[in-house]
């Protein structure tokens with residue numbers, strides 16, 4: 001599996017129609033959690049965030065919001081942001097453009113947000129432009145991957161990816177999912193503790 005834990009600046013500049021980090025010099029970090037709501041992982045994340053008075057952004061899958069509406073409500077009630085992550089985790093390099101747009105619009109019935117993150121980071125230039133220009137979405141990517149989705153990765157390495165590569169304004173990806181659980185549940189508390197001690201604050205995206 002190939003991925004970069006840290007996205008190089010030249011790459012994000014080449015793809016500047018999408019958001020890769022928040023331009024700030026303040027000690028602020030933007031945690032994001034993809035693929036929920038999940039009955040145990042999301043609840044764990046919310047409890048952790050609360051302990052540190054941290055805010056985050058949850059890129060939810062429409063069908064998971066339908067399955068766990070009470071957890072989705074809790075995300076909103078606790079002051080976090082949500083974003084659209086399609087209805088059923090549609091792959092932008094496999095789905096036809098109209099199927100992809102349909103999946104986004106289905107999810108938008110349950111997720112009221114102008115933030116969108118493409119599953120797998122895969123989106124065609126045509127769809128990306130349409131979502132931005134016609135539907136006023138902000139496409140949110142990331143500059144730091146915890147890589148918690150990588151089942152071959154040690155949980156310690158997952159934490160290290162975030163501790164090592166995050167800087168002011170970083171958008172950090174975790175997953176509130178079964179697949180990422182072992183690594184996310186280890187790394188997230190470490191990340192919250194370390195950066196809180198370093199006087200960073202955790203904010204949600206707008």
Ligand SMILES: [Zn+2]
Nearest residue numbers: 034035119120
């Ligand atoms: Zn995803």
